Amino acid sequence: MEWETVIGLEVHAQLKTKSKIFSGAPTAYGAAPNTQANVVDAALPGVLPVLNGEAVRMAARLGLAIGATVHKRSVFARKNYFYPDLPKGYQISQYEHPIVEHGRLAITTASGEKIIGITRAHLEEDAGKSLHEDMGGFTGIDLNRAGTPLLEIVSEPDMRSAAEAVAYLKTLHTLVRYLEICDGNMQEGSFRCDANVSVRPLGETRLGTRAELKNINSFRFVERAIEYEVRRQIALLSSGGQVRQETRLYDSARDETRSMRSKEEANDYRYFPDPDLPTLLLTDAFLAEVKDAMPELPDAKRRRFCEQYGLSVYDAGVLTASREMAQYYEDAVKAADVEPKLVANWVTGELAARLNEEGLDIACAKVTAQGLAGLVRRVADGTVSGKMAKDVFEAMWAGEGDADAIIGARGLRQISDDSAIEEVVRQVIAANPKQLAQYRAGEEKVFTFFVGQTMKASRGKANPAKVNEILKRLLAP
Amino acid sequence: MTLTITKIAEDLAAGRCSSREIVDDLLVRIKAHSALNAFISVDEDAARQGAEAADRARRAGAGVLAGVPIAHKDIFCTSGVKTTCGSRMLADFVPPYDATVVEKMKAAGCVMVGKTNMDEFAMGSSNETSFFGPVRNPWDPQRVPGGSSGGSAAAVAARLVPGATGTDTGGSIRQPAALCGITGLKPSYGRVSRYGLIAFASSLDQAGPLAQSAADCAHLLSAMAGFDVRDATSLDVPVPDYAATLGKDLKGLRIGVVKEHFAQGVEPAVLDVLREALREYERQGAVLVDVSLPNSAHAVPCYYVLAPAEASSNLARYDGVRYGFRAAEYKDLEDMYKKTRSEGFGPEVKRRIMIGTYALSAGYYDAYYLKALKLRRLIADDFARAFERCDVLAGPASPSTAFALGAKNTDPVSMYLNDIFTIPVNLAGLPALSMPAGFVGGLPVGMQLIGRYLDEARLLNVAHRFQEVTDWHARVPAGI
Numbered sequence: 001m002e003w004e005t006v007i008g009l010e011v012h013a014q015l016k017t018k019s020k021i022f023s024g025a026p027t028a029y030g031a032a033p034n035t036q037a038n039v040v041d042a043a044l045p046g047v048l049p050v051l052n053g054e055a056v057r058m059a060a061r062l063g064l065a066i067g068a069t070v071h072k073r074s075v076f077a078r079k080n081y082f083y084p085d086l087p088k089g090y091q092i093s094q095y096e097h098p099i100v101e102h103g104r105l106a107i108t109t110a111s112g113e114k115i116i117g118i119t120r121a122h123l124e125e126d127a128g129k130s131l132h133e134d135m136g137g138f139t140g141i142d143l144n145r146a147g148t149p150l151l152e153i154v155s156e157p158d159m160r161s162a163a164e165a166v167a168y169l170k171t172l173h174t175l176v177r178y179l180e181i182c183d184g185n186m187q188e189g190s191f192r193c194d195a196n197v198s199v200r201p202l203g204e205t206r207l208g209t210r211a212e213l214k215n216i217n218s219f220r221f222v223e224r225a226i227e228y229e230v231r232r233q234i235a236l237l238s239s240g241g242q243v244r245q246e247t248r249l250y251d252s253a254r255d256e257t258r259s260m261r262s263k264e265e266a267n268d269y270r271y272f273p274d275p276d277l278p279t280l281l282l283t284d285a286f287l288a289e290v291k292d293a294m295p296e297l298p299d300a301k302r303r304r305f306c307e308q309y310g311l312s313v314y315d316a317g318v319l320t321a322s323r324e325m326a327q328y329y330e331d332a333v334k335a336a337d338v339e340p341k342l343v344a345n346w347v348t349g350e351l352a353a354r355l356n357e358e359g360l361d362i363a364c365a366k367v368t369a370q371g372l373a374g375l376v377r378r379v380a381d382g383t384v385s386g387k388m389a390k391d392v393f394e395a396m397w398a399g400e401g402d403a404d405a406i407i408g409a410r411g412l413r414q415i416s417d418d419s420a421i422e423e424v425v426r427q428v429i430a431a432n433p434k435q436l437a438q439y440r441a442g443e444e445k446v447f448t449f450f451v452g453q454t455m456k457a458s459r460g461k462a463n464p465a466k467v468n469e470i471l472k473r474l475l476a477p
Numbered sequence: 478m479t480l481t482i483t484k485i486a487e488d489l490a491a492g493r494c495s496s497r498e499i500v501d502d503l504l505v506r507i508k509a510h511s512a513l514n515a516f517i518s519v520d521e522d523a524a525r526q527g528a529e530a531a532d533r534a535r536r537a538g539a540g541v542l543a544g545v546p547i548a549h550k551d552i553f554c555t556s557g558v559k560t561t562c563g564s565r566m567l568a569d570f571v572p573p574y575d576a577t578v579v580e581k582m583k584a585a586g587c588v589m590v591g592k593t594n595m596d597e598f599a600m601g602s603s604n605e606t607s608f609f610g611p612v613r614n615p616w617d618p619q620r621v622p623g624g625s626s627g628g629s630a631a632a633v634a635a636r637l638v639p640g641a642t643g644t645d646t647g648g649s650i651r652q653p654a655a656l657c658g659i660t661g662l663k664p665s666y667g668r669v670s671r672y673g674l675i676a677f678a679s680s681l682d683q684a685g686p687l688a689q690s691a692a693d694c695a696h697l698l699s700a701m702a703g704f705d706v707r708d709a710t711s712l713d714v715p716v717p718d719y720a721a722t723l724g725k726d727l728k729g730l731r732i733g734v735v736k737e738h739f740a741q742g743v744e745p746a747v748l749d750v751l752r753e754a755l756r757e758y759e760r761q762g763a764v765l766v767d768v769s770l771p772n773s774a775h776a777v778p779c780y781y782v783l784a785p786a787e788a789s790s791n792l793a794r795y796d797g798v799r800y801g802f803r804a805a806e807y808k809d810l811e812d813m814y815k816k817t818r819s820e821g822f823g824p825e826v827k828r829r830i831m832i833g834t835y836a837l838s839a840g841y842y843d844a845y846y847l848k849a850l851k852l853r854r855l856i857a858d859d860f861a862r863a864f865e866r867c868d869v870l871a872g873p874a875s876p877s878t879a880f881a882l883g884a885k886n887t888d889p890v891s892m893y894l895n896d897i898f899t900i901p902v903n904l905a906g907l908p909a910l911s912m913p914a915g916f917v918g919g920l921p922v923g924m925q926l927i928g929r930y931l932d933e934a935r936l937l938n939v940a941h942r943f944q945e946v947t948d949w950h951a952r953v954p955a956g957i
Contacts (some may be wrong), residue, residue: 039574043794045567046554046576046673050709078790080837081813089793141798218596270837272846275680275787277709 001238002202005230006210007165007195008157011172012150014126014190015058021125021149022049022092028144029188033131037143041128043087048276055149056280059123060290062151064180064202066118066295070287076123076277080270085128085141088248093152095271098122099280105155105175106299107167116168117156120229124150139213150182157196158209162226166219172296178323186217197229199237208233209243213257216250225250229257248356251406266339301326309333310456318348324362328369335373338380346376350393366397375403382463388412416463418470421454424462425470428453440477450475482639482693483656486541492935496528496535496544498594503546503590503721507637515622516549516630518559519591527588534586541720542700543586548641551592552599552631553579553684561593562675563607563625566795566802566821573711576673577705578642578684585700593641594628597823598792599677601650602895606825614657615954616920620879620899623653623895629687630657634944635957640688640697646681647662647780648874648899648915651911653932655874655923658913660940660950661687662694665931666906668710669698670705676791678784681903690950691912691940695719705883714931722934723941728762730939731867736769736949738872738898747873750915750922752944754889755871761942768863768870772855775892776901779856782836782849788826789833795821811922828889857905864929869939874911874923898925908933912940913949921949 020027023040040047063070077095103118126148131140153172159165173191176182185189198208211233216225228250233243247266248257253468260456296304298320303324319329329347333340351372355365367375375396379389384407395406407413415421428450429436439446454467480488488494504521524546531544554560554572556579561567564873575583583589584661585669596606604627612627614620615635622631626643630653633641643650645663654661662685669684676682688695699720704713736754739748797803797817804816822830836845863870875895885892902909905929912925928936944950 042799044554044572044574044800045562045570045675045794046572046671048672048708048710050707080793081791082793082796084796084798084810087794087799089789089796268839269841270790270834270839272786272790272837272842273709275678276676449658 003230003234003237004202004204005160005162005226006157006198006200006207007159007162007226008200009159009165009168010194011169012126012154012192012194013153013176015055015149015151015181016183017054017058017149019052019054019282020147021052021055021405025147027148031144033140033142033144033243035144037128037146041087041143041147043089045140049092049274051277052149054445055123056099056282057290058149058179059121059151059293060282060287061179061181062121062153063100063103064287064291064294065175066100066101066103066105066121068118070292071097071099071101071283072282072287074095074099074122078274081267083127083142084139085130085146087128087143087146088216091125091127092274092277093124094122094185097138105168105171107171108163109164109167114164116158116164119154119156121151121153121469124152126150144228148331157198162223162230163193165226168225169219169222171298174321178295178298180295180323186219189217192217195222195229197233198232198243199230208237209245211243211245211257212247213250214247214260214285221250222254224252225257228255232257244271295323309344311341311344312340315344315348318352319344322362328365330360332373332376335370336376336380338377342380343373343376346372346393350390354397364404366399371396371402378403378407382414382416382465383407384412384414385460385464388414388460411461413461414463415458415461416466418466421462421466421470422474424457424465425450425454425474428457429474436475439475447471447475478582480636480639481689482542482545482696483690485545485639485695489535492669495548497525500524500528500546500588500590503637505592506635508585509634510615510637512618513615513631513635513637514594514610515612515628515635515637516548517561517563517590517594519556523558523798524588524590531586531588532849533765539586541585541696542582543715544602545640546589546590546638547582547587547697548591548593548629548638549579549589550595550626550641550723551644552595552644552675554675555579555589555592558592560592560675561609562595562599563597563609564822564826567675568608568802570801572673577670577707578701579673581703582642582695582697582700586618587700590638593626593632596627596649597646597826598675598823599625599646599682600787600788602627602648602652602827602892603880603882603886604653605882605898608823611882614879615881615957616658620881620920621656623875623879625649625653626661626687627653629807630659630661632656633657633659633687634954636807636953640686640693642684642697642701643687644677644682644684645899645903646677646683646784647903648767648896650685650687651874651899651909651923651925652896654911655921655925656879657689658921658923658949658952658954659689660691660694660910660912660944661685661904662910662933662937663908664698664702664933665712665908666903668931668933669701670703670708670711672705673706676787678787679791679846680787681780681784683903684839689729691910691937692720692723692944694910695723695937695941698937712931717934719934719937721860722939725938726762727758727939727942730758731766731870732758732763733766733768733863733867733870735773735863735870735872736767737771737773742894742897743873743876744878744917746917747877750917751815751871751873751924754914754924757943757946758871758939761946766867768867770856770859770863770901772852772859773901775852776824776856776904777878777897779852780896780900780904781832781893782845785833786836786846787833789830789837789849792822792826793828797821825889851929853904856901860901860905860907860927868929869936870927872925872927873901874925878917878920878922906930908936910940912943913952914943915949916952921952
């Protein structure tokens with residue numbers, strides 16, 4: 001039997017606010033335990049939550065970016081359960097009335113563009129962390145993360161393969177960073193993903209029983225966890241078994257998913273509207289303000305790069321993968337004042353390769369946009385050859401100075417002076433009478449031999465275009 | 478010594494006495510009447526120091542309440558001072574911060590002499606659910622003072638302090654004020670910040686003053702009320718100087734007499750007292766209007782779904798993890814939760830947590846919680862209709878005078894019915910007060926006056942005009 005995979009994703013994006021969603025405590029990551037939590041975060045008796053307006057603004061920004069309805073009226077509810085790192089005994093979240101609903105995100109798949117529906121996005125607070133190591137047999141509670149704002153983004157079950165799921169995640173990841181609402185750091189848990197996975201016989205329209213996969217904190221693990229789970233479910237169904245609705249944990253070390261709890265063991269969260277927080281009402285003016293402040297989104301930027309800079313769709317895609325990369329490129333184009341395509345080649349070529357090799361973010365590039373522009377300008381005006389320029393780039397990366405300084409210091413200036421090149425060419429021709437005869441007899445491929453000899457004689461510094469031109473003239477009978 | 482806040486303020490301003498002298502005197506009285514069990518904690522040194530500081534400040538010129546001693550219900554967090562909420566769960570809890578009410582009253586110059594006893598987590602109508610033992614009614618020590626602000630009411634009635642703070646979720650200021658023969662006001666929901674007030678039922682809780690007279694309550698309310706950025710449900714509207722608005726005549730005032738409140742279930746003698754009080758208002762030119770609140774009949778069941786539902790969630794934080802009581806021995810995390818909460822909470826609190834948890838459970842939410850929310854709306858609509866025809870509503874604050882200790886604490890429903898007239902007001906978010914209107918068998922009878930939203934000034938004035946021509950509020954229990 002042929003099977004179809006059905007995947008829906010729930011993403012928790014940590015919002016980049018300075019303070020927490022319901023308290024004034026800072027949200028800095030990595031601080032000493034319980035130094036970023038105040039009386040509200042610790043749920044002391046009598047404290048009350050006050051909503052952080054910046055978190056609301058960020059949620060609205062995402063809503064507008066995915067063409068969703070940003071509700072003018074939304075409600076915070078309490079999700080009740082006991083856990084040591086949940087200080088109030090409930091999590092404040094949005095339940096029946098989320099701030100964002102009915103959005104969509106276009107992803108690029110092997111077979112072209114596909115639209116993935118986004119059911120909803122709602123605001124909620126994060127819990128603290130339980131620490132089990134180095135606590136002398138006790139469990140420690142760190143409330144630094146408690147109350148950090150999260151935007152939970154829930155997709156429709158629209159994805160049909162692990163690859164589509166990853167494409168959706170990457171597109172969303174790019175988007176939230178473009179919107180500057182989330183730093184996207186998956187290692188630190190700023191962008192987390194749960195996957196709802198089910199399979200069904202191809203052609204069946206009803207959904208199969210799903211498993212919810214938790215703890216998948218990288219794009220690679222998302223792909224592997226889903227693939228494992230799909231294999232498991234198909235094997236189960238093929239042998240006459242049934243899939244249980246349950247939560248499963250992905251173990252990346254063993255590359256498998258394991259049952260965490262079944263539907264029957266799930267908590268009854270007893271949701272009800274939080275009486276401490278009035279209904280959240282957004283005005284038209286607020287929404288207009290959010291709209292006006294909206295940055296250029298990845299799709300629009302990609303289209304613009306193609307048109308404005310004459311780039312291929314592929315190059316434009318690479319250059320707009322992040323806002324910082326796009327900014328770097330545009331800064332370089334502006335500073336270089338040369339053919340934009342030439343700048344694109346350098347950014348997607350040498351620069352991207354170096355960043356990749358060293359695992360660096362564009363923000364940490366050791367050659368600035370202005371620096372790269374200086375180099376590309378020297379390529380464009382013929383001061384250095386493309387090949388020499390690569391050495392100059394390496395030297396710049398190593399911190400030896402800007403392009404002009406390196407070119408000067410290393411004597412890499414290209415020889416473009418006609419008489420100087422002619423001098424070298426004459427010497428080369430004179431030294432190779434046999435090849436000259438062959439060429440004049442019609443063996444045109446001997447031409448490249450003369451080019452090679454000339455470049456060698458000039459130690460690579462002769463302008464190749466000029467060498468070609470002069471050779472042609474002097475070799476002619 | 479039966480000094481009112483108004484009198485103390487005059488004496489202090491005129492230099493006839495010092496705050497320190499008044500506090501010294503009160504501390505002696507508090508000790509002498511410790512059998513009432515009105516206080517959970519009294520910090521004599523801090524009170525004296527506070528009084529001295531107020532005396533120094535007074536010389537530099539200070540407000541009306543500067544140097545006036547007060548007590549806070551032990552539900553308000555006080556920085557560095559034990560705040561128990563009447564529970565074993567918080568028996569040793571010392572907050573690191575002041576509730577907004579505490580902060581504001583401190584800023585107004587009030588001197589805190591102690592923290593008053595209360596029903597555990599404000600759940601009770603007799604003060605018998607306190608972990609620190611019941612409070613006794615100064616009018617008859619064998620009777621209850623009412624609850625949950627029973628300690629504050631008894632302390633004011635016994636003249637241990639001229640004023641105190643309380644909280645009112647379903648009648649917890651008005652009912653004890655009625656049973657102890659003093660004046661107590663529950664402001665409109667949102668009028669006073671709830672920050673630092675240990676939550677029972679967040680959509681109903683409201684802090685307010687208890688004192689001998691409406692004029693004294695006016696002074697206290699002016700200090701307590703106002704917007705607070707730390708409470709998203711507090712109202713951002715200006716606070717009037719309530720004392721300054723007292724004294725307007727009542728000619729043409731339309732007093733709504735609630736048909737359902739003058740009916741069966743109320744002690745006939747209590748109703749007689751109230752009818753006589755209404756005649757006094759007619760003498761002052763007020764007009765009586767018959768009104769009906771038909772849905773108020775559902776108020777008690779409605780309240781006993783909503784309040785426990787909110788409480789079941791509000792009290793989840795008392796888990797033994799971060800502060801407060803933790804069971805001495807346990808096997809694992811779940812066992813720690815179970816033992817801590819079983820041992821830390823008393824039976825009434827546990828009963829309400831269970832009721833509330835049940836009401837919010839999957840499959841029951843619509844039948845209980847959602848239905849109660851709809852009823853709440855109907856109850857509020859009744860009030861809105863009534864206020865189209867009158868300016869204030871009048872009726873009993875409680876169906877009876879103070880009952881005997883132990884009389885009702887084994888029968889929760891009969892206890893809950895004590896608040897039958899006060900609960901609808903919380904559900905509607907309106908302001909209301911109780912003031913002494915007479916006596917039955919030597920025990921005070923309280924009249925409840927209910928106002929329009931944010932109409933506290935009118936309520937206080939209506940009570941004040943009554944107190945100008947009567948002396949029920951000035952009577953003092955024998956032996957006090």
